[in-house]
Amino acid sequence: MNAASPTAMKTVAIIQARMGSSRLPGKVLETIAGKPMLQWVIERTQAARKVDQVVLATTIETSDDKVAAFAASLGIGVVRGSVDDVLDRYYQSAKRFAPDLIVRITADCPMIDPQIIDRAIARFQEGGYDYVSTADPVPTFPDGLDVSVTSMAILERVWKEAALKSEREHVFPYVYKNPDKFRLGTVIHDIDLSAMRWTVDEAVDLEFVRTVYAELGARIFVMGDVLDLLRRKPELADVNSGIIRNEGYLKSLTQDREAAMSKGKGQELYKKAKELIPGGTQLLSKRPEMFLPDQWPSYYSKAKGCEVWDLDGVKYTDMSYSAIGACVLGYADPDVDAAVIQAVNNGNVSTLNCPEEVELAETLLVAHPWAQKVRYARTGGEAMTVAVRIGRAHSGKDKVAFCGYHGWHDWYLAANLAQDDKLDGHLIPGLEPKGVPRGLLGTALPFSYNKIAELEKIVADHGKEIGVIVMEPIRNFRPADGFLEKVREIATRIGAVLIFDEVTTGWRMTDGGAHLLLGVNPDIAVFGKAISNGYPMAAVIGVGRVMQSVQSTFISSTYWTDRIGPTATLATIKKIAGHKVMARLAVLGEKVQQGWAAIAAKNALKVEIGGMPQISHFSFLYDNGQAMKTLFVKLMLEKGYLATTAYYAMYAHSDDAIAKYLEASDDAFRKIAMAQREGTVEKLIDGPVAHSGFRRLT
């Protein structure tokens, strides 16, 4: 404690104490390591270097005579006041000692940490705040280390303005519930320890605190000492774990969290992968850096329904990309898997072909009456390349006008050969087209979704050479009135083959391509991802006379003949129809979009929500939005979620899973909002910011 200098600001800590307690009457005078609890609180507060004076505020009730007498016997000032109007009692106490700064401590915190008291005071003294707390509005320190700091002027204002009973039964709710009226500061611990309970409300809490003192000695130890002790002897916390928020704390601090975060086997393996596999993974969207660099679990050992287990056996609920859109039913769907296992048992390949590819062709064509022929591939980008080849073969013209993302192949990446900066807005930013023949320069010409004038311009400049127009019929936005019809009309007019890329949209919005909902038919539609619920499969369907062009070019591959692909697709399509999966996905997506909007408003965070409900996404509208996203991923990971700023609906997501996810997201948003106010977003990530994802045209 400071020897107060006459010029310095006077900082008075006021300890609130009462004998009354519904669960543990007289607790403040219970003995811990040979001293009454109140004495520990007083001595610990006196040990704070920035506190000039410690005083006690109690009530005028006779039951509190003992508390008052005890405090007086220790030589500290005592003020007694109203029983119910705690705010008044507090204000009157403060007035008596004429402080500049007031530090509020409660007497049921016998492990209050003088260093944390000093941190809170220091934060207040830095300026810019009316109120600084370790716990309001969101705590990150263990329950029982709570400190609040304000000025006498603010306390007086609160005392005058707070009118509701609920605002006077405690000292500061009027402040932290009115962030528009007061500048609030929060001291944050970089690991959320708020689930730990070191306060004393119940007999078992007292037992816990006594045990800690017995272990660490009758002295003023600090938070770090207690954390070290609990790491060594986690069982000590069991005593009050039954009634407390710290259920799971030790689990999360010492086991799951460490495993899930940087020390996990997944990160170790990923380090090795980066040495052996250029780029680390096979798909950009599955790179750990796209989520939480250095901390993402990276690999899975098992996946079932909407749950995923990492290499350390830690289980997560996956509310993110659902295998980058590959699963609409859920992981390891029992019906699809049963069909696949049967296919495996009967031989996945032979010199003869599997009959399922013919059955699937019929199924696809029944769903799309405008089409008459089908070919297969096994991935989306590959199938798109097949489609573009067919389109060029049919039209006899090389140039492709396109919009959106369609894979990694030469026909598409050729767009980045052009010396046009604008392309970055159309493709994955920064995509290098090295290795794509320069001879393809000028063959892939991008236009923006819903901007028909851009396509018209391409047609005006290159009309006779445009053989193919490629786009997703819908993605982030609904088509503007007449947009798709106009594209269709242009394609027909210039003799270009119109290809709808339904790799992501197919069997996700309706039973078939999304274009069925939009009333415009292409010449070719391409499916992948969702149609086979996680097994490699892609299909190219089209108008008979266009598809016949396959005969005049060579398109052929060994593994396009395997049995698992068509078998999984038939089983998936059947299940989707039988369980009305499409309607359910829309409901789930809408719930999530509405939930995001609600929690963003509640926590005063500016976010933009977009995408069709089944493939929803949001972004934080701040300069450091990418850092905020990274912190969201981290906070959600700590809560047991694979989550990012996107949600791809799966039938396996129950209403309960959605509700719990939104609850967890709400808490994460609250912490992010607080960190944003404090300027600590980057610090809390405790690692690099996520790489930004690829952008799509539509």
Ligand SMILES: Cc1ncc(COP(=O)(O)O)c(C=O)c1O
């Ligand atoms: C619209 C669209 N087309 C093509 C692709 C490429 O599919 P794949 O990754 O299976 O090659 C994707 C993948 O995200 C896509 O979203």
